[in-house]
Amino acid sequence: MSRRTFHISPELMLRAYRTGLFPMAETRHGERLYWLDPEQRGLLPLAGFHLPRRLLRSVLSGHFCVTVDRDFAAVIAGCAEAAPGREETWINAEIESLFTELYRLGYAHSIECRREGALVGGLYGVAIGAAFFGESMFSRARDAAKVALAELVARLRLGGFRLLDTQFVTRHLAQFGAIEVSREAYKVLLASAVEAEARWLAAPDPAALRRELRAMAATPAPLPAPGKPP
Numbered sequence: 001m002s003r004r005t006f007h008i009s010p011e012l013m014l015r016a017y018r019t020g021l022f023p024m025a026e027t028r029h030g031e032r033l034y035w036l037d038p039e040q041r042g043l044l045p046l047a048g049f050h051l052p053r054r055l056l057r058s059v060l061s062g063h064f065c066v067t068v069d070r071d072f073a074a075v076i077a078g079c080a081e082a083a084p085g086r087e088e089t090w091i092n093a094e095i096e097s098l099f100t101e102l103y104r105l106g107y108a109h110s111i112e113c114r115r116e117g118a119l120v121g122g123l124y125g126v127a128i129g130a131a132f133f134g135e136s137m138f139s140r141a142r143d144a145a146k147v148a149l150a151e152l153v154a155r156l157r158l159g160g161f162r163l164l165d166t167q168f169v170t171r172h173l174a175q176f177g178a179i180e181v182s183r184e185a186y187k188v189l190l191a192s193a194v195e196a197e198a199r200w201l202a203a204p205d206p207a208a209l210r211r212e213l214r215a216m217a218a219t220p221a222p223l224p225a226p227g228k229p230p
Contacts, residue, residue: 008033008094010101017126017133018194020187022167025092028080033094041186042166044134048177049153051216058143059150059213064113064120066151068202072103075110075122079136091136099135102126109200111152113144120144123152130198131163131190132156149176154212155201163193177222 008023016022021035051059058064076099080091102108107128113121121144123137134152139145153176156164165186169178181189 008098010098010105010107013098013102013126014107014128017128017131018190020183020190022133022135023095023098024090025095026090028082028089028092030092031094033092036167037183038168039183040180041183042169042173042178043181043186043189044153044164044166044173044176044178046153046157046161046164048219048222049157049216050175050177050219050221051150051153051213052175052221053217055143055146055150056213056217059147060210064115064141064144064147066147067112067114068151068155069103069109071112071119072108072110072124073100074119075112075124075138076100076136078119078122078138078140079124081138083138089136099124099126109202111148113141113148115141115144121148123148125152127161127198127200129194130161130196131165131193132161133165134167150213150216151209153216154209155204156198157212157216158204158208159199159201160196161193161198162196163189165190174222177219 016035021037023033024036025033076096080089099108108124108126110124111122112119120141121139125132125134137145137148166173166178169180
């Protein structure tokens with residue numbers, strides 16, 4: 001994985017994403033940002049996204065109030081917080097500032113999950129063309145981040161997106177069908193996706209959204225990776 005330091009502007013961020021690079025800080029309070037270009041890239045195939053039935057019930061139950069692009073600053077701040085098992089994060093003050101500016105420009109988006117008015121989970125990322133670059137998610141209540149992810153994928157599918165970049169594959173994402181592809185294969189997919197057209201749907205038709213969520217629940221669960229327990 002290559003790392004290079006630069007002064008980063010929102011315009012440079014957009015150009016970088018189009019070529020497969022993304023920025024990270026080493027620590028929450030670190031001052032330098034790095035461009036990353038992993039040899040193996042994580043993707044969530046939109047057509048192959050598996051929504052567990054239990055989670056579908058949670059999404060449809062109304063247990064969480066889901067909003068879109070209502071409180072971007074609070075979502076990225078939540079993602080930057082330390083949490084059990086994640087005592088250090090890569091989101092520093094400059095990262096927060098850059099993505100907040102991308103949000104102001106209409107490129108960055110957030111999904112918020114609230115319970116009784118309190119923000120308990122969410123995610124954010126960047127949309128360019130028909131590609132969505134997932135950046136980070138957080139959860140202060142069981143299933144909150146997973147519900148946000150399911151809501152994101154349903155909207156991307158309805159809006160005609162082609163690519164959901166997760167940067168890396170975690171155990172959490174693997175349960176939904178996340179895969180790794182080579183850097184070279186990723187950039188071929190990326191070049192096509194960023195030039196295609198898609199619509200970011202902050203408020204899709206509720207009936208269409210429910211149909212998409214149910215279709216995602218009908219997608220078979222991913223097979224465990226060879227040599228790993230299910």
